[in-house]
Amino acid sequence: xxxxxxxxxxxxxxxxxxxxxxxxxxxxxxxxxxxxxxxxxxxxxxxxxxxxxxxxxxxxxxxxxxxxxxxxxxxxxxxxxxxxxxxxxxxxxxxxxxxxxxxxxxxxxxxxxxxxxxxxxxxxxxxxxxxxxxxxxxxxxxxxxxxxxxxxxxxxxxxxxxxxxxxxxxxxxxxxxxxxxxxxxxxxxxxxxxxxxxxxxxxxxxxxxxxxxxxxxxxxxxxxxxxxxxxxxxxxxxxxxxxxxxxxxxxxxxxxxxxxxxxxxxxxxxxxxxxxxxxxxxxxxxxxxxxxxxxxxxxxxxxxxxxxxxxxxxxxxxxxxxxxxxxxxxxxxxxxxxxxxxxxxxxxxxxxxxxxxxxxxxxxxxxxxxxxxxxxxxxxxxxxxxxxxxxxxxxxxxxxxxxxxxxxxxxxxxxxxxxxxxxxxxxxxxxxxxxxxxxxxxxxxxxxxxxxxxxxxxxxxxxxxxxxxxxxxxxxxxxxxxxxxxxxxxxxxxxxxxxxxxxxxx
Amino acid sequence: xxxxxxxxxxxxxxxxxxxxxxxxxxxxxxxxxxxxxxxxxxxxxxxxxxxxxxxxxxxxxxxxxxxxxxxxxxxxxxxxxxxxxxxxxxxxxxxxxxxxxxxxxxxxxxxxxxxxxxxxxxxxxxxxxxxxxxxxxxxxxxxxxxxxxxxxxxxxxxxxxxxxxxxxxxxxxxxxxxxxxxxxxxxxxxxxxxxxxxxxxxxxxxxxxxxxxxxxxxxxxxxxxxxxxxxxxxxxxxxxxxxxxxxxxxxxxxxxxxxxxxxxxxxxxxxxxxxxxxxxxxxxxxxxxxxxxxxxxxxxxxxxxxxxxxxxxxxxxxxxxxxxxxxxxxxxxxxxxxxxxxxxxxxxxxxxxxxxxxxxxxxxxxxxxxxxxxxxxxxxxxxxxxxxxxxxxxxxxxxxxxx
Numbered sequence: 001x002x003x004x005x006x007x008x009x010x011x012x013x014x015x016x017x018x019x020x021x022x023x024x025x026x027x028x029x030x031x032x033x034x035x036x037x038x039x040x041x042x043x044x045x046x047x048x049x050x051x052x053x054x055x056x057x058x059x060x061x062x063x064x065x066x067x068x069x070x071x072x073x074x075x076x077x078x079x080x081x082x083x084x085x086x087x088x089x090x091x092x093x094x095x096x097x098x099x100x101x102x103x104x105x106x107x108x109x110x111x112x113x114x115x116x117x118x119x120x121x122x123x124x125x126x127x128x129x130x131x132x133x134x135x136x137x138x139x140x141x142x143x144x145x146x147x148x149x150x151x152x153x154x155x156x157x158x159x160x161x162x163x164x165x166x167x168x169x170x171x172x173x174x175x176x177x178x179x180x181x182x183x184x185x186x187x188x189x190x191x192x193x194x195x196x197x198x199x200x201x202x203x204x205x206x207x208x209x210x211x212x213x214x215x216x217x218x219x220x221x222x223x224x225x226x227x228x229x230x231x232x233x234x235x236x237x238x239x240x241x242x243x244x245x246x247x248x249x250x251x252x253x254x255x256x257x258x259x260x261x262x263x264x265x266x267x268x269x270x271x272x273x274x275x276x277x278x279x280x281x282x283x284x285x286x287x288x289x290x291x292x293x294x295x296x297x298x299x300x301x302x303x304x305x306x307x308x309x310x311x312x313x314x315x316x317x318x319x320x321x322x323x324x325x326x327x328x329x330x331x332x333x334x335x336x337x338x339x340x341x342x343x344x345x346x347x348x349x350x351x352x353x354x355x356x357x358x359x360x361x362x363x364x365x366x367x368x369x370x371x372x373x374x375x376x377x378x379x380x381x382x383x384x385x386x387x388x389x390x391x392x393x394x395x396x397x398x399x400x401x402x403x404x405x406x407x408x409x410x411x412x413x414x415x416x417x418x419x420x421x422x423x424x425x426x427x428x429x430x431x432x433x434x435x436x437x438x439x440x441x442x443x444x445x446x447x448x449x450x451x452x453x454x455x456x457x458x459x460x461x462x463x464x465x466x467x468x469x470x471x472x473x474x475x476x477x478x479x480x481x482x483x484x485x486x487x488x489x490x491x492x493x494x495x496x497x498x499x500x501x502x503x504x505x506x
Numbered sequence: 507x508x509x510x511x512x513x514x515x516x517x518x519x520x521x522x523x524x525x526x527x528x529x530x531x532x533x534x535x536x537x538x539x540x541x542x543x544x545x546x547x548x549x550x551x552x553x554x555x556x557x558x559x560x561x562x563x564x565x566x567x568x569x570x571x572x573x574x575x576x577x578x579x580x581x582x583x584x585x586x587x588x589x590x591x592x593x594x595x596x597x598x599x600x601x602x603x604x605x606x607x608x609x610x611x612x613x614x615x616x617x618x619x620x621x622x623x624x625x626x627x628x629x630x631x632x633x634x635x636x637x638x639x640x641x642x643x644x645x646x647x648x649x650x651x652x653x654x655x656x657x658x659x660x661x662x663x664x665x666x667x668x669x670x671x672x673x674x675x676x677x678x679x680x681x682x683x684x685x686x687x688x689x690x691x692x693x694x695x696x697x698x699x700x701x702x703x704x705x706x707x708x709x710x711x712x713x714x715x716x717x718x719x720x721x722x723x724x725x726x727x728x729x730x731x732x733x734x735x736x737x738x739x740x741x742x743x744x745x746x747x748x749x750x751x752x753x754x755x756x757x758x759x760x761x762x763x764x765x766x767x768x769x770x771x772x773x774x775x776x777x778x779x780x781x782x783x784x785x786x787x788x789x790x791x792x793x794x795x796x797x798x799x800x801x802x803x804x805x806x807x808x809x810x811x812x813x814x815x816x817x818x819x820x821x822x823x824x825x826x827x828x829x830x831x832x833x834x835x836x837x838x839x840x841x842x843x844x845x846x847x848x849x850x851x852x853x854x855x856x857x858x859x860x861x862x863x864x865x866x867x868x869x870x871x872x873x874x875x876x877x878x879x880x881x882x883x884x885x886x887x888x889x890x891x892x893x894x895x896x897x898x899x900x901x902x903x904x905x906x907x908x909x
Contacts (some may be wrong), residue, residue: 065773211866212690213687213688213689219685240653334831357649357650358646358650358864359868360646368618369614371683372614372679372683373614373676374676399618407831484598486592486595486598487565489615490591490593490595498669498671500700500701
């Protein structure tokens with residue numbers, strides 16, 4: 001084979017090669033390249049200029065937006081002097097391998113490592129997740145072993161003293177202490193499970209716009225009693241702001257702040273208040289507790305951190321609350337702030353974006369008549385002795401947001417009425433109850449006792465026209481069984497709100 | 507291939523207290539049918555509307571109308587505005603026949619009835635959102651006025667008065683229930699008026715004693731609202747005044763005149779003032795006269811167009827008893843939102859009612875706008891002041907507060 005033919009074949013080989021290949025001079029100027037190279041770097045409108053320097057070449061492909069990043073790593077093997085990784089804007093990743101000839105010129109090829117790279121990344125992620133889960137499990141078991149032992153040991157002793165108790169008061173005392181121990185274990189397990197979920201990356205926030213007042217109110221309900229029992233004042237300053245956050249996670253963070261504030265404050269008060277600035281709302285939980293020394297202000301957010309072991313034993317704290325709070329805040333992208341003066345108190349705050357009040361969602365996930373219907377919040381005394389009819393009617397009334405009441409003993413109406421949690425707003429009665437009682441008579445007796453007599457309607461399976469006319473003559477509307485929801489709804493509405501529209505009453 | 511006309515029933519109060527609305531509902535349906543027929547009908551079949559007068563709008567009358575439309579006229583669907591009295595009892599003959607029913611009763615009861623048996627009530631749709639949203643939306647509206655500095659309330663108290671109908675009561679309860687979350691304190695539990703033959707002066711004096719910054723009256727009838735409003739204006743309370751939907755009626759402004767200026771009124775289904783809305787208004791007035799009200803007629807107009815598209819996509823309409831065909835139409839109605847002259851009609855998959863914006867979605871392209879107006883002079887169109895991006899005017903302090 002002639003040298004010319006060999007050269008031709010070599011050129012044809014390079015032309016057909018699907019790998020981008022290029023040839024550079026010793027002073028790093030581009031001398032030649034194959035079509036695959038030209039195709040890969042197709043950002044030169046007039047074609048790649050011969051003799052372009054490497055720096056200008058890279059600059060051009062970067063400017064064109066073709067190349068996103070070049071990562072240089074030290075050479076690992078062979079003659080390759082270095083093997084930078086090229087990240088292209090179309091998502092593909094190439095490794096640039098080059099070999100130097102004795103005259104100083106270089107041959108480079110671009111190897112497509114996109115798939116390999118992605119697989120490696122996925123494998124690394126899976127390995128990290130597995131390691132984290134494993135560590136988390138070990139930590140969980142360690143913590144569980146350490147912290148649940150104490151209340152469990154206490155339970156054991158309490159069970160024995162309960163068995164051996166000679167007096168009722170003694171037994172009650174032991175039972176109460178057991179209840180406390182169980183509550184502590186519940187709290188500990190809850191916190192550990194939270195950490196477990198965080199470690200496993202299983203917490204996915206649901207971001208919404210809502211009124212911060214809804215959370216403040218829940219905090220009040222949750223902690224008011226606890227604070228008062230400890231002789232502390234819990235003051236919540238109202239706010240009308242809408243915020244963008246996750247209801248549940250934000251409440252968990254603030255609950256941790258408030259519960260810590262109450263736990264560590266012996267005298268004075270805990271104040272929850274909001275401050276709005278620059279499109280952000282800060283919710284502050286300020287206490288008059290012992291405060292936190294400057295050296296601990298970072299550490300308190302670490303897992304299982306305790307300032308004093310003795311203190312914690314007494315207060316049943318795992319030292320997880322603030323760690324959970326910080327990690328949840330990280331997930332939400334909210335900032336936690338802490339100011340504290342030892343001896344004077346602490347101020348824990350979390351900052352989140354202010355929302356558009358129009359987009360504010362009410363806490364109810366789904367609206368229904370149970371929440372917003374015309375009968376919602378009313379009470380109905382339902383007198384019906386057929387268990388199936390009673391069950392169906394009660395289910396219907398409850399779906400409309402009505403509390404269903406029952407009289408336990410028809411032979412003693414005053415006592416049965418007194419036993420009710422609240423007075424009825426309306427009565428629905430079967431006409432014949434237990435054979436000997438008539439619904440209308442019971443209604444009359446009930447209304448004689450009630451401070452505010454309430455309207456009633458009668459349901460009956462009897463279709464005798466005389467009987468029905470008789471009931472109507474007494475001023476009670478009648479519905480024939482089986483009672484349909486629309487019919488019942490119309491009569492109930494009229495009795496309660498438009499008595500003029502009930503023919504029997506006029 | 508069938509070529510006989512498709513009969514669409516409509517239960518409209520052409521007599522009685524709601525007759526003026528009934529006429530507009532009839533107009534809207536006639537106009538939509540005309541437009542669809544001009545395009546060749548639904549898959550080649552012309553639409554023929556059949557109207558039943560529901561005058562008193564009681565359960566008995568409306569149920570009889572539904573039965574008549576189905577049994578006598580064999581309607582494939584019933585499409586209309588609202589009927590106040592039947593409390594969903596008309597759903598029964600409609601569910602028995604398995605046809606499509608689109609109404610604008612604006613009642614939360616609809617959610618409950620559909621949810622109680624979705625199989626049975628597959629064809630029952632409410633073309634507008636439940637009245638419940640009026641309450642929540644109004645509280646957000648006044649909070650928005652307050653928080654953006656458009657209005658400085660004197661205090662946090664809100665007084666709510668309701669009429670005797672379920673619609674009014676639900677709105678009043680909803681306002682009361684969510685007021686606190688938005689920083690308002692109810693001056694008293696919603697006052698439900700069992701009778702509207704009332705001495706409004708005495709009631710207003712009683713309300714004055716509680717010194718509210720906001721007074722809302724959730725009854726809807728234009729005549730009653732006008733009487734209430736005139737009494738209010740005799741000695742205005744230093745409060746923002748909200749009246750329910752009916753105050754948008756011409757009859758209200760005819761009675762109240764320039765004294766209406768400054769009053770806030772809302773609707774969960776209205777006519778948008780964008781290009782398609784304006785075009786519809788012009789065509790409607792050209793067809794039914796300059797004193798007709800396209801804002802009301804648009805309800806069945808929109809619903810019939812949506813139904814026609816759904817029926818065409820589903821492969822045709824279904825006669826009474828043809829459950830399979832009507833189920834296909836119901837599915838398309840749920841799957842295919844329709845941007846109408848009133849805004850986006852997107853049926854909630856469970857409620858089978860239009861989803862309101864911004865009350866239940868923060869995306870204006872995904873819900874029917876809950877519009878807030880402020881009345882100006884009787885000859886002016888009410889100023890549309892919220893929500894964005896539909897508003898075309900700014901809120902102004904009512905004259906009795908500006909003084």
